[in-house]
Amino acid sequence: MIQLDNISLSFGSREIFKNLNWPIKDGKRIGLFGPNGVGKTTLLNVIAGQTHPDGGAVIVPPSVTVGYLPQEVGDSVSANTVVEEGMTAFSDIQALEREMESVREELGRVSGGSAGERKRLLHRLDAVQTELSTRGAHTVRYQTEKLLLGLGFETGDLNKPLSTFSGGWRMRVALAKLLLVRPDVLLLDEPTNHLDIESIDWLEKYLREFKGTVILVSHDQYFLDRMTDTIAELAMGRITEYAGNYSYYLEERKSRHRIQKSAYENQQRKIKDTERFIERFRYKNTKASQVQSRIKALEKLERIPPPPSDDPAVHFKFPEPERSGKAVLELSGFSKSYNAADGSVVTVFRDAGPLLISRGDKIALIGKNGAGKSTLARIAIGTEPFEGERKEGYNVSVTYFAQHLAESLDPSNTIIEELESQAEARNETEIRSLLGAFLFSEGDVYKKVSVLSGGEKSRVALAKTLLSPRNFLVLDEPTNHLDIQSRNVLIEALRQYKGTFLVVSHDRHFLDSITNKIWYAEKGRIVTYPGTYSEFRYHQSLRERMDPESTAEGGTPAGNGRRVKYDEAQNKPAESGEFRRLEAEKRNRLYRELRDRGIENMENWEELSASQLRSALTGLEQRIRDIECNISEVEAFLADPDNFRDGGRSAEATQKFDRMHGELKKLYERWEAVSSHLEKRVSD
Ligand SMILES: Nc1ncnc2c1ncn2[C@@H]1O[C@H](COP(=O)(O)OP(=O)(O)OP(=O)(O)O)[C@@H](O)[C@H]1O
Ligand SMILES: [Mg+2]
Incomplete structure (x- = not known):
């Protein structure tokens, strides 16, 4: 068991930990929770031995190994692959x-x-x-x-080489290394920030099987709910444990706050009474001893702190931009490919678009990691070269936020200097009030950027972006690192905003609150949908169910109505013994591959023999039927409003649903390809 014993730590006059005691029990799944800047990362640094507290000790038994995934990876990269x-x-x-x-x-x-x-x-x-x-x-x-x-x-x-990958991917390598070491205690600081939904699924599975202790920092409540059995709340320099997951914590905290509030109010009343007594009888000799004892009692009284106040509302008017023309941006049909470091060409978009953004559009750009969302965001702001045409409308002014903006803040500036450095500098009162809206206190604004927590840096960068009144915003993953309260601030800001925006995000609640159009990046194309994110998801599930193109009666795919003729004329070439041996070898290799990976994962499936293709086709049909059956089960589950109330489970089901749809789509595509290939082979 790791034990934190009376830890205290201050940065300047700000007390981060105060007599913090925390016995960390073996095998627990702990969610370390608290708002941006409360000291979560600092506490993990202390446990990992990277920061020394001003007072107290961290006691780690000598046999216990601790592995730590920090919130941010440094810039230095090894030359390794x-x-x-x-x-x-x-x-x-x-x-x-x-x-x-x-x-x-x-x-x-x-x-x-x-x-x-x-x-x-x-x-x-x-x-x-x-x-x-x-x-x-x-x-x-x-x-x-x-x-x-x-x-x-x-x-x-x-x-x-590792150096050719972005920070997010390097973070994944760091995570992989950490997991391979199999430490007894895992410290994970916002591990999901750089992961897409599938990788989060994978990490969840991994963590479920992991036998050791986990301390996890996250602002993602679904993730916290599923991964933790204890919430350790960090507030006012101390840890308070709640013996349950995040939902339990929310409930329990509410009732604890109620109790604390009445205890606090009782004590305050008593204090007032005592003070009144002292005041009244201070000069009465007959009461001198009672007065003295009451003064002593007051001095000794351990004061109950007031319960934390609820989330403050945002009172701030964001500067209003000048109006743009009706058409904000037009992208002609476009393509985009990269030259990868190893010389290969990666195609991100092929004949995508055309796309039009009109004034007042609030667009969510969604899709898997690697689907090209950030690339398209940069195409939209005009910094990314591509094949196609980009036409900005009348009087359009663009501003852009991406995670790396938070890293490009000048570390030697104070927060307020950083905002003043913005070209269209506004007066200090306005800047302070904007910073207040982004939850920075009066004292905070003189902090140097170099010491800010992950969430604080993101908030400064966002405030900087929103400070300049532009009429077209492009925001790439703006909610990473933000705690729930700051997300709400951003939602509020974007609701007020009169201009046009395009936002990349995985955060469903966030997207649902602010967007009215969907761009879905998939397979090099952009599917557009006029509606909210939830509507889009619903529509998608309906379409896949009803689309007569992709399914025939009885649930088996009909490949655009064509039926495959299975008789085949065999053309046998003149065969030498050597030739036959090579052929047999190839057949065996292909057979093994088919058996081990399934035809849907094979690249060289066209080399399979006709009979192998046929049996693979039957297999595919069976798999398709199975998945369709599973999908209808999940659909039934999702359609039941009772299940929707259980956020964790319904989110899990939605994810499962998406995964199965993805797989189904892949199977259909392969089925089509295989059956038309077979048909062609037969008729040739
Ligand atoms: N070296 C330092 N000097 C002064 N203040 C610091 C220093 N390091 C951190 N801080 C401050 O201490 C507080 C706690 O920082 P920490 O990074 O631990 O927060 P956090 O809880 O992890 O927040 P987030 O959710 O944003 O990651 C922050 O307000 C930060 O600005
Ligand atoms: Mg942190």
């Missing part, structure tokens, strides 16, 4: 391998030398080899690759 970097988690095994190499070399050198020496070396070699195999050295690469794939890397990415 992704998989090499992941494998450094096994540094002990790698050291043994190096030793084995050097013993082998030495053996080569002493060959023909003294028998005793050779015997000693052979012994050593044997010992090292045994050690390596008991530690499972041969599975190191496999384990590493498996984990990286789980976290969303593609097979082709694994051997690319």
Whole structure:
């Protein structure tokens, strides 16, 4: 068990921890929760031994290993490839391998030398080899690759240099390394910030199976709900534990606050009475001793703090931008590809669009990681070269927010200097009131950017973005790092906003509150939908169910009404023995691949024989039927309003629903491709 014993820590005059005591029980799943800037990251730093408290001690038993995933990764990147970097988690095994190499070399050198020496070396070699195999050295690469794939890397990415990946992906490698080490205690600081829904699913599964202790910081309430059995609330320098998940915590906190409030009010009343007594009888000799004892009692009284006040409302008018023309932005049909570091070409968009943004549009740009959302956001602001035409409308002024903006703040500025540095500087009163709206207190505004917490930095960058009255905003993942209260501030700000915006986000509640149009990036195209996010999801599920193009009666796909003829004329080439052997080898290889991966995951499926194709097709049809059956079950679950009240479970079901739809789509596509290929082969 790790024990935090009477920890105190201040930054300047600000007390972050005050006599904080916290026994961290083994095997617990703890959500460390509190608003931006309360000290969560600092506390993890203290537990990990990276920050020393001013007073008190962290007691970690010597046998316990602690692994820490920090909120932000630094800029320094090793020259390793992704998989090499992941494998450094096994540094002990790698050291043994190096030793084995050097013993082998030495053996080569002493060959023909003294028998005793050779015997000693052979012994050593044997010992090292045994050690390596008991530690499972041969599975190191496999384990590493498996984990990286789980976290969303593609097979082709694994051997690319780490330096070619963005911060978010480097964060995933850091996470992979951490998980491979299998520490007893995992400290995770906002691990979902850089993950898409599928990788979050994967991480959840991983954490569920993980046997050790987990301390998790997150502002994502679904994630907290599913992953934790204890909430440790950090407030006013101390930890208060709640023995349940996040939903339990919310309920329980409410009732504890009620109790605290009445205890506080009682005590305040008593204090007032005592003070009145003292005041009245202070100069009466007959009461002198009673007065004295009451004064003492008051001094000794342990004061109950007032319960924290509820979320303050936002009272701020955001500067109103000049009106733009009716058409804000037109993108002609467009394509975009990148040259990847290894020389290959990655196509992000092919013949997407045309797209039109009109004044007053509030667009949610959604899609999986890697679907090109950030690229499209940059195309929209005009900083990303692409094939196609971008036409800005009359009097349009654009401003852009992306996560890296928070990192490009000048660390030596104070918050207020940072905002004043904005070209269209406004007067200090206005800036202060904007900062107040973004939950910075009077004292905070002189803090240096370099010491700000993740959420505080994001808030400064957002305030900076919203300070300049532009009429077209493009926001890329603005809610990352923000606590719930700050998200509400941003929602409020965007509701007030009179201009036009395009926002990239995974946060369903956020999107539902502010957007009225959807752009869905998928497979190099953009699907547009005029409605809210929830409406879009609903519409999608309906469309997939009703679309006669993709399903025939009986639930089996009909491939645009075509039916496959299964008779086939065999054209046998003249065969040499060698030729036949090679053919058989290929057939076996293909058969194994088909069996192990399924035809939907094969790239070279066209090489399969006609009979293999046919049986794969039957298999696909079976899988399609199964998934459709599962989907209707989940649909029934989702349609029941009772289940909707349980946010965690219905979110889980929605995710499952999406996943199955994704899979179904893939299966349909492969089915179509296979059946028309087979048809062609037969008729050729
Ligand atoms: N070196 C420092 N000097 C002064 N103040 C600091 C320093 N480091 C952190 N702080 C302040 O201490 C507070 C706690 O920071 P911390 O990063 O622990 O917050 P957090 O709870 O993790 O917030 P978030 O949810 O935004 O990540 C913040 O207000 C931050 O500005
Ligand atoms: Mg933090």
